[in-house]
Amino acid sequence: MRAARCTRYGLPDALEVVDLDDPEPGPGEVLVRVHAAAVNYPDLLLVSNRYQVPAPLPFTPGSEFAGVVAALGPGVTGPPVGTTVAGAVLTGAFAEQVVVPVAGLRPVPDGLDMVHAAAFHVTYATAYHSLVTVGQGAAGEWAAVLGAAGGVGSAAVDIATRLGMRVVAAASSEERLLVARKLGAEAGIDYVHEDLKTRIREVTGGPGVHLVVDPVGGDHAEAALRALRRGGRFVTVGYADGRIPRIPLNLVLLKDAVVRGFEIRMLRQYAPDAVAAGDRALARLVRDGMRPLVSRVHPLAEVASALTGVAERRTTGKVVIDMVGGA
Structure with a gap:
């Protein structure tokens, strides 16, 4: 089979497409013929050896x-x-084929083709x-979404507006804000050229947002946290900026704010019922x-460029x- 291969840590241009032996599923595993695979930010961190869980070379x-x-591997009945399935692995x-634990697979929601199923x-x-x-967002509340044209950000804008929340989208350019507005954002803030805290308060009429989702x-x-109204919730999801923020805890105290982290793998491990409810929703x-x-959408030969x-x-949504x- 053909597969992208990382033989040394570094930039994506070090990736090569090579021929490998076809894998075979072991006990509890399933072999999937891959039709489409989506790029996620942790893929970049793994290639550069900056992810919290390292991937040994080559991979x-x-x-x-x-x-x-x-x-199907030994002991697997379905x-x-x-x-047709979708799945996630570290x-x-x-690659044209992947072996995955059966628990890592899920049905593809009706209506999604392979490309959109991979990106979903x-x-x-x-x-x-x-x-x-985690964020306890509700219809009618103001939600600020940072990185609103990226993968998680655009999804958050899309879902929040469909659930009746009023979305303030924050992104790095007017072009990217246009993407968020098309997904339903009520307002957009270019946080490269505008003061994020001030503009959020202007948009919401003074008190700030109920919820911040920050990937x-x-x-x-910190600017988004300062724009929370009293009792608001701040959910930290990731650090696409490359820098982990150092938040002054007195802001949390003075605002009576709730700051929570979210990581999808931990939720699957500790709250399977919540995962199932989310899948249904x-x-x-x-x-x-x-x-x-x-x-x-790129062919496998262009994986480094992707x-x-x-x-x-240079992209919006998913690649x-x-x-x-x-x-």
Whole structure:
């Protein structure tokens, strides 16, 4: 099979597409023929050896995919061979075949093709649980979403507006804010050229937002926290800025604010009922017409270029590697 391969840590341009032996599923595992795989920010961190869980060299990056079940390992009774599935792994998805524990697979919601199925679950589940399960967002509340044109950010804007929240989108350019507005954001703030705290308060009429979802980090995190109204909630999701913010705890005290972290793998481990409820809610939204924003689709041969575009923030929504339609 053909696969992207990381043989030394560094920039995405070090990745090579090589031929590898076909994998075989072991006990409790399923072999999936991958049709599409989505790029996520942790893929970049793994390639550069900056993720909290290192991937030993050499390895095949890629964490999110959609495809068809090709074989079942010993002791696995389903899903049947030929079933369309989506799944998540730490590494291995940028390949024509991937072996994954059966617990890492899930059905594809009705209405999603392979490209959109590959781009859906990681970002949309992260966004949903950040907004609802952890953030306790409710219809009519103001929610500020940082990095609102990125993968998690665009998903958060999409879901929040569909659930009746009033979204303030924050992004790094007017072009990216336009993406968020098309997804339903009520207001947009260019946090490179505008003061985020001041503008959030202006948009909300003074008191600030009820909820902040922040997948970016860096300097904007503290500004967004300062724009919370009293008793507001701040959910930290990731650090696409590359810098982990240092928040003055007196702000949390003075605002009676709640600051929580969210990481999808931990939720699966400690709150499976919440995960199942979120999957059902997302499936309903898909039936109502929700689709992930996919801005670019690359063949496997262009995997390095695909990751570079995400690293340099030249993309919006999700970027997907097409395993069957290109060279």
